[in-house]
Ligand code: AHG
């Protein structure tokens with residue numbers, strides 16, 4: 001028996017589309033295709049311990065990182081969910097060195113989809129939450145099919161951004177610039193149903209900071225002073241999962257700040273701008289928070305290459321502003 005107020009992601013996106021006069025239904029179809037990919041990836045994530053899909057694929061990606069089998073599987077699922085739809089001009093993925101053109105045998109569309117097919121891969125084998133992150137732009141070049149130039153757009157030009165969290169439940173959270181909405185997969189009906197409408201950072205926020213403190217000695221003095229300040233404050237707790245999607249989702253729900261700073265060995269930090277930082281930054285801003293490199297808003301950074309990295313400070317606005325003060329030596333200590 002269907003509960004009267006169950007709103008599926010399909011129904012929600014169609015209702016949202018009705019609010020946009022020039023909407024053609026293309027974005028609605030695109031989001032439904034991404035939701036389908038999320039269900040397929042989620043099914044394998046939840047079976048990872050039961051089928052031979054755990055462990056490394058024996059390959060390294062462009063970042064020199066060990067590619068896990070589930071990374072490759074998720075990458076294929078995202079690609080195959082979108083390549084034939086006629087909605088996509090081109091794609092880009094953490095797992096592909098170059099941008100991904102749409103095969104000539106398929107029609108191309110207006111959207112550029114850039115994704116981290118599986119975020120938090122190092123946690124796969126230890127059964128810790130992992131995720132998928134996606135960023136959606138419109139093609140800006142005049143040709144029929146997308147090019148690398150269409151992928152190198154700043155976060156401020158995203159038309160949508162979202163993530164899937166494969167945790168104690170599977171959630172899909174996205175924004176099109178009209179607020180942030182969360183959907184939880186109901187396995188009994190195979191549908192993402194609206195569970196978190198209009199998500200906003202809580203006010204007052206929980207005082208939680210999230211950073212990998214093992215790198216403390218490699219940080220700038222400003223970063224070190226920031227963490228010491230948070231510790232000395234006496235009211236802050238610390239949480240760090242090591243999956244960006246999971247750490248951010250907790251920060252969005254409870255408040256706080258997530259940081260992945262640059263350090264002497266990684267002057268641009270570890271997280272990638274196009275398919276990790278920029279989509280999460282759009283969501284954070286739409287939820288009333290902030291996202292910065294420490295020097296400028298993350299959504300203002302103009303990408304120069306597909307896999308470029310950036311420092312990330314994202315979360316409750318006041319805490320991100322406090323962090324900027326320490327990083328730029330102007331904070332009131
Ligand atoms: P990915 O698995 O897509 O490479 O991303 C992993 C990232 C991110 O999820 C997380 O915040 C960060 O790596 C953790 O890095 P450390 O292990 O250096 O803390």
Ligand code: MN
Pocket residue numbers: 116118119120244276
């Ligand atoms: Mn990632």
Ligand code: MN
Pocket residue numbers: 071094116117118119120121
């Ligand atoms: Mn990844």
